[in-house]
Each structure stands twice: as structure tokens, then as C-alpha cells.
Amino acid sequence: MDSLDPSTERDLATQALARHDRPRTVLVGGLGLGFTTRAVLADPRVEHVDVVELSAPLVRWARAGLVAELAGLEEERCRLHVADVADVLTGGHEPPGPWDLVLLDVDNGPGFLVHAENADLYRVPGLARARDALEPGGVLVVWSSHVAPDLHAHLQDVAAPGETVAEVPIRVRRDGRSFTYALYVLHRGAAA
Structure with missing residues (x-):
């Protein structure tokens, strides 16, 4: 998490929307510094956002306004939940789905995990649960800090x-260097 260049976090939201x-x-899935969530809330079509964050202190900081980027994020249309998004996707923890959009930014992607237990979210079982949490016609978008074939x-x-x-692929130039991030999108079929 950093506020140096939040463009790809915003792209996660705008591409899905x-x-x-x-x-x-x-x-x-993943609060970070709230850039994705703020971009989602900027769309007037969105009626409700559930943000699931594993780190209870980060959610407390957001609620207390201790981090400027997170201050005031939780409001009438937005609820913060302390949980593992993997548990939410299985129905083992609140909030209940399904959702029109599922946006996952819980780690750096499958090739550069900070938390090894997140690996399943990037494999078939975890992705299948995320797909199943979509309403018919829904969209799943997964953020990665790198291209991940x-x-x-x-x-x-x-x-x-x-x-x-x-x-x-999203190419970003920062501090004289080029980086390629990536978003992975699944558009679920409409109901028969």
C-alpha cells in the first residue's frame, strides 16, 4: 500500500465499472488506502459497496479517520468488514453476496505473494468461488503487480x-522506470 501512484488501483474500479x-x-477485496473503493463510489450507479479487509487495525484507522486517504470512506453506501475475503467468497463469513462486481486486490498477485495463504485466490478453486459470487452478467476483476499468465x-x-x-496490461512510468501491472477480467454470462 502506498499513495505514491494509485492509478492502477483506480483502474481496477474503472475497468470493472x-x-x-x-x-x-x-x-x-482489500481496503488498501481506499483508492479503488473511492473510484467505485464515484459512480452514481453503485448502490452498495462491501469492502472486506483482513487487517482489523486498518479498518479501525479508517473508521477513526487516522489515515487521511481512508477518512470518511465508510458511509451510507459503503460498509467495511474485517474478514478474509476467501471466507466471504465461500459464504463462511459476512457479508453475503452475490454482487454485480467483485474486485480483488488482496496481495501483489500470484507471482509475488506477501501472504502465502492468498495463493488459492489466484488458482482455480479461489477464482471459481469469486466467479460464483457474481450475479448473472457480473464482472470479476483481479489486480496483479505483474503480468501473470x-x-x-x-x-x-x-x-x-x-x-x-x-x-x-497497465504500463506505468514512475521515477524514471517502467512497470507493467495487469488486471484479469472474467465477465460472467447472463442467466439463461
């Missing part, structure tokens, strides 16, 4: 016939 006609309900392949394995999967 652009792919759905009526994104009324949104699950954001295995994540792309796992999303293709999870997609049902007729559903689309995309890799969206």
Missing part, C-alpha cells in the same frame, strides 16, 4: 462457455 451496465452492488489461464479454466476472459 465500464464492463457492467448496472453495477449496483460491489465487493472490494497462469492467472489468465486459471480464469479461462473457470469461465463457463460463452463467458469472456481478458488480460489488461
Whole structure:
């Protein structure tokens, strides 16, 4: 988490929002400094956002306004939940789904994990649970600090016939260096 360049965190939200006609309900996995959530809340079509964050102190700081970027984030349309998003996606912890959009930014991506237990979120079982947490026609977007071909392949394995999967590389220049982040998108099919 840092506030140096939050552009890709905002892109996570804007890419998802652009792919759905009526994104009324949104699950954001990972609070960070709230850049993704603020971008989601800026869209008037969004009626409710559930933000799931594993770190209880970070949620307390947000609620107490101790971190400027997080101050006032929890409001009428936005609820913060202290939980593991993997547990939420299985239905083992509040809040209940399904959602129109599921946005996951819980680690650096499958190739650079800070917490080894997050690995399942980037593999078929975790991605299948995230897909199943979508309303028909919903969109799953997973943020990665790097291009991750295995994540792309796992999303293709999870997609049902007729559903689309995309890799969206995002090139960022910072401090004279170039970085390539990536978003991985699954657009769930509409109900039959």
C-alpha cells in the first residue's frame, strides 16, 4: 500500500465499472488506502459497496479517520468488514453476496505473494468461488503487480462457455522506470 501512484488501483474500479451496465452492488477485496473503493463510489450507479479487509487495525484507522486517504470512506453506501475475503467468497463469513462486481486486490498477485495463504485466490478453486459470487452478467476483476499468465489461464479454466476472459496490461512510468501491472477480467454470462 502506498499513495505514491494509485492509478492502477483506480483502474481496477474503472475497468470493472465500464464492463457492467448496472453495477449496483460491489465487493472490494482489500481496503488498501481506499483508492479503488473511492473510484467505485464515484459512480452514481453503485448502490452498495462491501469492502472486506483482513487487517482489523486498518479498518479501525479508517473508521477513526487516522489515515487521511481512508477518512470518511465508510458511509451510507459503503460498509467495511474485517474478514478474509476467501471466507466471504465461500459464504463462511459476512457479508453475503452475490454482487454485480467483485474486485480483488488482496496481495501483489500470484507471482509475488506477501501472504502465502492468498495463493488459492489466484488458482482455480479461489477464482471459481469469486466467479460464483457474481450475479448473472457480473464482472470479476483481479489486480496483479505483474503480468501473470497462469492467472489468465486459471480464469479461462473457470469461465463457463460463452463467458469472456481478458488480460489488461497497465504500463506505468514512475521515477524514471517502467512497470507493467495487469488486471484479469472474467465477465460472467447472463442467466439463461
